[in-house]
Amino acid sequence: MKLLNKEVTTQLQQVFENMKTEVTIALFTKESECETCKETDSFLNELVETSDKLHLKRYDADKNKDIAEKFQVKVVPSIVLLDHKEEYQRIKFNGIPAGHEINSFVKGILEVSGAGIPLPEAVADRLSAITKPVNIKVFVTLGCPHCPGAVEKAHKLALMNPHVEAEMIEAQTFNDLSGKFDVSSVPKIVINDQYEFVGNQSLEVFMEEIEKTQISVQ
Amino acid sequence: MDLQFDVGFMNNRNENVSEQTMPNYVDVVIVGAGPAGLSAGIYAQRKGLKTIVIGSSIGGQVNDTSSVENYPGFSSISGEALSHMFYDHAISLDLSVIKDTKVIEISNQGKAKLVVLEKGNAIRAKTVVIATGSTHRTLGVKGENRLAGKGVVYCAICDGPLFQDREVIVAGGGNSAVEAAIDLSKIAKKVSLVHRSLLRADQILIDRMNDLDNIDVYLETQILEVLGENRVKGVRVKNKNTQVERDIQADGVFVEVGYTPNTSLVNGFVEMNDRGEILTDTKMQTNVPGIFAAGDVVEGHYKQIVIAAGDGAKAALSASEYINYLSNEEELINEIA
Numbered sequence: 001m002k003l004l005n006k007e008v009t010t011q012l013q014q015v016f017e018n019m020k021t022e023v024t025i026a027l028f029t030k031e032s033e034c035e036t037c038k039e040t041d042s043f044l045n046e047l048v049e050t051s052d053k054l055h056l057k058r059y060d061a062d063k064n065k066d067i068a069e070k071f072q073v074k075v076v077p078s079i080v081l082l083d084h085k086e087e088y089q090r091i092k093f094n095g096i097p098a099g100h101e102i103n104s105f106v107k108g109i110l111e112v113s114g115a116g117i118p119l120p121e122a123v124a125d126r127l128s129a130i131t132k133p134v135n136i137k138v139f140v141t142l143g144c145p146h147c148p149g150a151v152e153k154a155h156k157l158a159l160m161n162p163h164v165e166a167e168m169i170e171a172q173t174f175n176d177l178s179g180k181f182d183v184s185s186v187p188k189i190v191i192n193d194q195y196e197f198v199g200n201q202s203l204e205v206f207m208e209e210i211e212k213t214q215i216s217v218q
Numbered sequence: 219m220d221l222q223f224d225v226g227f228m229n230n231r232n233e234n235v236s237e238q239t240m241p242n243y244v245d246v247v248i249v250g251a252g253p254a255g256l257s258a259g260i261y262a263q264r265k266g267l268k269t270i271v272i273g274s275s276i277g278g279q280v281n282d283t284s285s286v287e288n289y290p291g292f293s294s295i296s297g298e299a300l301s302h303m304f305y306d307h308a309i310s311l312d313l314s315v316i317k318d319t320k321v322i323e324i325s326n327q328g329k330a331k332l333v334v335l336e337k338g339n340a341i342r343a344k345t346v347v348i349a350t351g352s353t354h355r356t357l358g359v360k361g362e363n364r365l366a367g368k369g370v371v372y373c374a375i376c377d378g379p380l381f382q383d384r385e386v387i388v389a390g391g392g393n394s395a396v397e398a399a400i401d402l403s404k405i406a407k408k409v410s411l412v413h414r415s416l417l418r419a420d421q422i423l424i425d426r427m428n429d430l431d432n433i434d435v436y437l438e439t440q441i442l443e444v445l446g447e448n449r450v451k452g453v454r455v456k457n458k459n460t461q462v463e464r465d466i467q468a469d470g471v472f473v474e475v476g477y478t479p480n481t482s483l484v485n486g487f488v489e490m491n492d493r494g495e496i497l498t499d500t501k502m503q504t505n506v507p508g509i510f511a512a513g514d515v516v517e518g519h520y521k522q523i524v525i526a527a528g529d530g531a532k533a534a535l536s537a538s539e540y541i542n543y544l545s546n547e548e549e550l551i552n553e554i555a
Contacts, residue, residue: 008223100298102223144376145281145298172379182449184470185367185377198367 003039003098004046015106016051020114021084023054028061028068028078036173040077040096053113072165075174079105081112090158095170099142104151104168111159119160123203127161132214136166136206139178139188149200150187157206164210235270235314237335243342244268246537247333249321249483250349252278253523254513256304257530258347258537263313265538270314270343272321272335277301278351279477279514280523283394284375284401288420289523300523324348324484324509329544331508344544345508345537348484348496349530352477352514352521357389361444362473369450370471374398381470383407387453389441390474391415396423398474399433409433410466412455414440436466444471479515491517502533503540510537 004012027044029037041058048054061068061076071080071088079093089112097105110116119127136154140147151168158166171178171186181190190196195209246262248255251273262269275281283297292300308315316335323334324346334340354372356362362370371377374388378401386406388399391413399411400423409432416437417424427433438458445451445465452467479495488504488511489497495517502510512529514521 004223098223141376141379143284143379144373146373146376172382175382178380182368184369184380184449185371185373186380188367 002046003043004050009046009050012047012050012106015110016053018110018113018115019051019053021053023084023109023113024057024082024086025054025109026057026059026067026071026080026082028059028064028071028073028076028080030061030076034076036096037077040079043096043098044079054109075177081108083112090162090165091155092165092167094167095173096142097168097170100145100148101140101142101151101168101170104148104155107148107152108155111156116156116159119156120203123207124160126207126211127157127164130161130163130210130214132163133192134161134164134210134213135192136164136210137169137181137190137193138166139169139171139181139183139186139190141171141186144186146200147187150189153200153203153206154189157203157210235316237316237319237337237339240270240314240316240339240341241268242340243330244270245343245541246270246345246347246534247272247331247341247343248347248349248534249273249324249333250278250351250513250515251276251305251315251317252301252349252351252513252526253280253304254351254515254526254530254533255347255349256308257527258349258512258534259308259313259315259530260311261531261534262347262537263308263311265534267534267538267541270316270341271308272316272319272333274318274320276305276315276317280304282373282375284397286523304527321483324487326506329508344541345510347502347530347533347537348481348488348504348509348511348515349513349526349533350480350483350515351526352479354473355476355478357441357444357473357475359441359443361446365444365446365450365471368448369446369469370444370473372473374401374472374474377470377472378402378405381406384469385467386410386470386472387412387466387468388472388474389413389453390476391417391419391437392474392476393419393423395419395474396427398472400427400430402472403427403430403432406470407432410436410468412436412439412441412453412466414438414458477514477521481515484509493517501536501539502529503536508537508540508544 048056138151138154154166158164171183185198188198191209192213195212245267246269248258248271259271280297280301287294320336322336325332330342331346385408388411396419399409403409439455441453443454456463481494496511510533512533513526
């Protein structure tokens with residue numbers, strides 16, 4: 001059964017015409033203990049058909065431990081977007097980006113392909129002062145209309161600063177992780193497993209929380 | 219897991235105007251891009267008025283509705299899909315829509331209006347339609363703020379899936395509350411709907427709810443407190459008839475107790491009632507000439523998508539009349555001079 005209907009396929013084709021460079025989608029799966037790996041694979045297989053600039057590489061996370069480690073892949077299914085040199089851009093989607101989340105996934109692809117929208121200058125200035133590692137987790141559900149906005153912001157910040165990485169986490173698929181971070185409302189944003197807020201807040205709010213991680217402990 | 223793809227990105231390619239490229243003088247500025255704002259836009263554009271819609275969210279609250287079953291022409295449609303259709307319709311008429319942008323000030327500037335956007339850009343207009351909608355109301359009880367996002371939630375379609383096989387409470391008795399209870403009954407183990415008076419939801423929804431065996435309904439029951447330290451443990455309620463207090467255990471509280479109008483933008487500028495709703499005449503004109511209002515933000519008893527859309531139409535037609543009157547008057551002044 002095809003996951004993407006004709007209408008969605010046409011829309012994807014049109015949107016991807018804006019891509020400037022090639023993008024490789026690296027998918028990490030496992031043979032067992034992964035309920036959504038198979039459908040994530042089918043989804044991506046159909047998605048890459050919509051543009052010549054899209055490529056799919058499949059990895060078994062157990063058999064390719066070194067590559068998984070290089071891209072900080074810790075769960076499956078996990079999708080990593082790589083640029084035209086197949087280099088890690090520090091953005092990931094853990095769980096299938098279906099439902100509303102296809103919007104942030106498409107935006108992520110456009111960003112990595114060089115067709116992104118610049119950050120507001122004031123935010124870019126603050127972001128350039130970030131020099132210590134930052135990890136942003138954005139917990140989402142697929143029925144949440146506000147969630148893609150938060151994922152897009154987190155990913156944009158990661159793309160613009162080599163010390164920042166950002167990952168979408170589908171809260172239902174990764175129930176244990178959601179429980180660990182007490183996710184009862186989405187989008188929930190967790191920074192360096194320590195600072196958190198709820199909602200698709202402004203880039204300024206993201207920056208405020210990120211800046212908290214930069215204060216050195218004496 | 220529901221594997222459908224809700225594509226909203228298609229709207230991006232339709233963006234025909236931005237804050238940077240917007241004109242500096244128009245006939246109508248519409249603030250808000252929900253059903254009222256987009257309907258006003260469609261009517262104004264078709265009247266040949268130079269129109270611009272500025273909104274922070276396309277579709278507004280409609281997006282938070284899992285399924286809309288009372289908008290004529292659609293026996294059942296997702297809120298998201300309906301707002302896409304509103305937007306696509308508006309865009310097909312070449313209506314200018316600035317998205318993801320807030321208006322921070324509206325004032326009189328001679329006979330024109332000055333509308334200031336959050337990034338400091340401003341636009342002048344002959345008329346303004348305020349269609350800023352409303353946001354969910356809070357319960358206003360002890361524990362609610364402390365546990366917000368820790369079990370107290372305000373978006374059933376967003377946060378419902380996080381309560382799989384858990385027990386939840388829905389607070390409220392209107393259509394949104396009953397719909398939330400029905401949706402949640404498919405995910406949660408048990409749903410308790412708690413409402414301080416009698417249900418005011420549509421009978422068709424109440425019947426559907428009553429058919430489900432994992433929903434308990436507590437009417438004329440007031441929530442006194444949300445219980446729990448770092449996570450919701452339940453609520454303390456009081457039955458209004460018996461005055462008996464008891465605790466209901468739950469992992470989540472879904473608050474669906476109505477809406478409060480988004481009128482901070484025009485506070486002190488146009489007349490409002492004590493609930494903060496904008497007062498208008500039957501042609502949607504506020505007490506300030508040239509300023510109109512439509513949708514949930516306006517004083518009125520029923521907050522419905524179809525009513526908001528109807529209000530929007532009235533406001534746009536009324537703005538058009540006002541503009542005609544203005545230009546006639548100008549001609550008159552010119553003739554005399």
